[in-house]
Amino acid sequence: SPSGNVTVDGKSYQTDEWHNLSSNITASISRRLHVQKDHPISITRSIIESRFPSPTFKYHNNFFPVVSTQQNFDSLGFPVDHPGRSKTDTYYINQETVLRTHTSAHQADVFRANESEGWLISADVYRRDAIDRSHYPIFHQMEGARMWDRTKAPNGDIAAAVLKDIEALPKHSMKVEDPNPPTHPERNPLQKEHSLTEAEAIAAHLKKSLELVVVEIFSRAKAAAVSANPDFVDERLKVRWIEAYFPFTSPSWELEIFWQGDWLEVLGCGVVKQDIMDKAGQPQQLGWAFGMGLERIAMLLFEIPDIRLFWSKDERFLGQFRGLSENLDNLRRFVPFSKFPSCYKDVAFWLRSSSSSAGGGSRANTQDFHENDVMEIVRDIGGDVVEDVAKVDEFAHPKTGRRSLCYRINYRSLERTLTNEEANGYHEQVRKALVEKLGVELR
Ligand code: PHE
Numbered sequence: 332s333p334s335g336n337v338t339v340d341g342k343s344y345q346t347d348e349w350h351n352l353s354s355n356i357t358a359s360i361s362r363r364l365h366v367q368k369d370h371p372i373s374i375t376r377s378i379i380e381s382r383f384p385s386p387t388f389k390y391h392n393n394f395f396p397v398v399s400t401q402q403n404f405d406s407l408g409f410p411v412d413h414p415g416r417s418k419t420d421t422y423y424i425n426q427e428t429v430l431r432t433h434t435s436a437h438q439a440d441v442f443r444a445n446e447s448e449g450w451l452i453s454a455d456v457y458r459r460d461a462i463d464r465s466h467y468p469i470f471h472q473m474e475g476a477r478m479w480d481r482t483k484a485p486n487g488d489i490a491a492a493v494l495k496d497i498e499a500l501p502k503h504s505m506k507v508e509d510p511n512p513p514t515h516p517e518r519n520p521l522q523k524e525h526s527l528t529e530a531e532a533i534a535a536h537l538k539k540s541l542e543l544v545v546v547e548i549f550s551r552a553k554a555a556a557v558s559a560n561p562d563f564v565d566e567r568l569k570v571r572w573i574e575a576y577f578p579f580t581s582p583s584w585e586l587e588i589f590w591q592g593d594w595l596e597v598l599g600c601g602v603v604k605q606d607i608m609d610k611a612g613q614p615q616q617l618g619w620a621f622g623m624g625l626e627r628i629a630m631l632l633f634e635i636p637d638i639r640l641f642w643s644k645d646e647r648f649l650g651q652f653r654g655l656s657e658n659l660d661n662l663r664r665f666v667p668f669s670k671f672p673s674c675y676k677d678v679a680f681w682l683r684s685s686s687s688s689a690g691g692g693s694r695a696n697t698q699d700f701h702e703n704d705v706m707e708i709v710r711d712i713g714g715d716v717v718e719d720v721a722k723v724d725e726f727a728h729p730k731t732g733r734r735s736l737c738y739r740i741n742y743r744s745l746e747r748t749l750t751n752e753e754a755n756g757y758h759e760q761v762r763k764a765l766v767e768k769l770g771v772e773l774r
Pocket of ligand 1: 432433434474577580598599600601620621
């Protein structure tokens with residue numbers, strides 16, 4: 332039943348009809364991989380932190396994962412109808428309380444506290460999403476910001492101070508594509524409180540600081556790979572800035588890395604909207620913020636092939652990182668243990684037609700079906716034994732208009748060979764749960 336209580340890391344919360352946490356999520360909240368000594372996520376965090384030194388930057392690594400919708404969305408200017416707020420994308424404890432979907436949920440509070448010119452927040456974040464080798468419903472982000480105070484700048488213009496700080500950063504020779512103009516009149520306007528030289532200086536400091544993170548990661552990845560596979564780090568490494576949109580920065584960008592044939596998005600960033608600073612009681616401060624996914628970076632750094640591995644308690648995984656925290660200049664690439672056989676199983680079903688669902692109370696009618704609900708059911712039952720879920724077929728009945736979908740579930744353990752009986756057992760439970768929870772009709 333939807334109303335009751337749920338306990339997250341010792342704190343109790345009232346649930347309501349918005350509640351959509353599954354037990355495997357609740358059980359993993361306490362893992363805090365980003366602060367586990369010698370865990371690759373924690374090692375990656377330390378390396379990035381070293382590019383943003385204390386005391387200019389203050390590190391926050393212990394913020395609680397349960398936040399209000401005010402913190403996660405409203406404080407950042409997300410409109411009320413933003414898709415990120417929907418129950419299909421976000422884990423709700425109750426209507427006003429969520430598991431943070433990004434570390435930006437803490438921006439306003441940290442800005443308000445105003446304890447340092449810069450800060451980094453590393454934390455676990457939660458999103459209902461697809462299942463594959465680079466997506467997991469829990470992952471880790473690092474948020475960073477650097478502010479300059481107008482009242483401390485000559486004539487209230489911070490551009491000169493920012494340019495001086497850029498000169499103090501190390502040089503690098505990495506090739507970076509940055510083809511777009513710095514602002515766009517509609518999508519990414521210059522803020523009215525900023526002069527163009529200020530915004531450009533902040534953007535240049537931001538981009539340079541983050542490029543240096545990439546250089547840092549890749550030089551360590553390269554050193555780590557030399558002993559194992561010298562071809563691993565491609566000399567043709569390419570990095571590019573592309574225009575982006577976030578409700579809380581303007582202008583905004585994403586950084587992409589060309590990695591073994593694909594452009595990977597590794598972070599979002601931009602010039603902090605002055606409105607956020609005004610509401611935090613700091614209208615005199617301006618600067619930048621970024622949010623970066625730590626798993627993606629750790630996967631590049633160690634060449635870890637599957638995101639589920641980060642959750643493994645298997646010594647064959649964890650043992651490979653032991654002692655590295657004290658040895659960051661001597662990282663070793665991850666050596667995969669043998670790949671166990673996979674077992675594909677398909678499930679095909681009809682969604683209810685929109686009209687018949689009205690009385691039936693089913694959520695999965697043709698109109699409001701959302702794939703993330705399938706993902707969640709599969710993850711809840713199969714846990715980390717599911718490698719991948721992909722839609723392999725879809726069609727609408729020519730007369731009734733009812734939709735039919737077919738998903739292929741790839742069962743494969745990272746740690747052992749699954750028997751066909753085990754895979755069948757999981758699959759049978761998945762089929763049942765799809766009927767019970769989504770009201771679909773199996774084909
Ligand atoms: N919170 C954004 C995300 O998760 C990233 C971001 C952080 C963008 C800070 C801009 C500034 O996608």
